Amino acid sequence: MPEGNMIAYNIVGGTAGEMEYPLGFLERCRKIFRHFEIYCSATCSVAGILFTMFVFNENLRSKKIFSRAVAFLIVELLVFSMFVLIARTWIPDQMAFYFFCVLLMVVALIVGCHLSFTMDMTQYIAPLFLMSFILVTISIYFLVVNNFMEKLKPYAYLIFEICLTSVMTLCSKSVMLHAQTISGDRMVQMSSDDSLLAALFLFNEFLAVYAMTFYWQINYNYFTSTDFLWMSTSTKHSHDTTPI
Numbered sequence: 001m002p003e004g005n006m007i008a009y010n011i012v013g014g015t016a017g018e019m020e021y022p023l024g025f026l027e028r029c030r031k032i033f034r035h036f037e038i039y040c041s042a043t044c045s046v047a048g049i050l051f052t053m054f055v056f057n058e059n060l061r062s063k064k065i066f067s068r069a070v071a072f073l074i075v076e077l078l079v080f081s082m083f084v085l086i087a088r089t090w091i092p093d094q095m096a097f098y099f100f101c102v103l104l105m106v107v108a109l110i111v112g113c114h115l116s117f118t119m120d121m122t123q124y125i126a127p128l129f130l131m132s133f134i135l136v137t138i139s140i141y142f143l144v145v146n147n148f149m150e151k152l153k154p155y156a157y158l159i160f161e162i163c164l165t166s167v168m169t170l171c172s173k174s175v176m177l178h179a180q181t182i183s184g185d186r187m188v189q190m191s192s193d194d195s196l197l198a199a200l201f202l203f204n205e206f207l208a209v210y211a212m213t214f215y216w217q218i219n220y221n222y223f224t225s226t227d228f229l230w231m232s233t234s235t236k237h238s239h240d241t242t243p244i
Helices: 003-033 037-056 058-062 064-081 091-114 121-148 155-169 175-183 192-212 214-219
Strands: none
Touching (some): 037 192, 058 064, 058 192, 064 192, 091 155, 091 175, 091 214, 121 155, 155 192, 192 214
């Protein structure tokens, strides 16, 4: 082999070898977390219990250091519970849906904070709760339809996601309602000492909206090419990264 070709071969081979280790390590992590269904479900349940205690226990929130530690633990447990879903999708889809959900949250927060005082959503909590109850009921029906009626897939899930996202962003216990209670000067407002509680509310709402997008990420991966190899060593047809 000519000397120039030998140098080029060594450079390419060395680069490929350097890239193989992180990609192989990433794939091993993905394979491990794909089998963490029980662990991730358990951490999500523990985070839910801790968050419930954090919401209803004012004495817990009054202790600054302890409340920050509990809030940090809740966030980490919720993030860990998402690993079992993230291991089944690809980075382009993760990032695309992530930015879409962040944009949705930001728009809802801005609109909620800048609504006039005549549109105080905290005065209409009862009607908003009834509307959210109706939307949740409809969403549950279409979620069941999506699981048992093949002809309506994925449209039934789309209706489920739209209804539940509307509840999270527009109706009772929503981003816009929390934006008004956090910003203050409304009929119902949060204390300035409850900043961690407000942050946890918004984080949970974002995570709920983002979690629903994994249906599209795992089953359809709109933003990931079939030849996507530069961030993962697995493809849909070779290493069974995405279960069908």
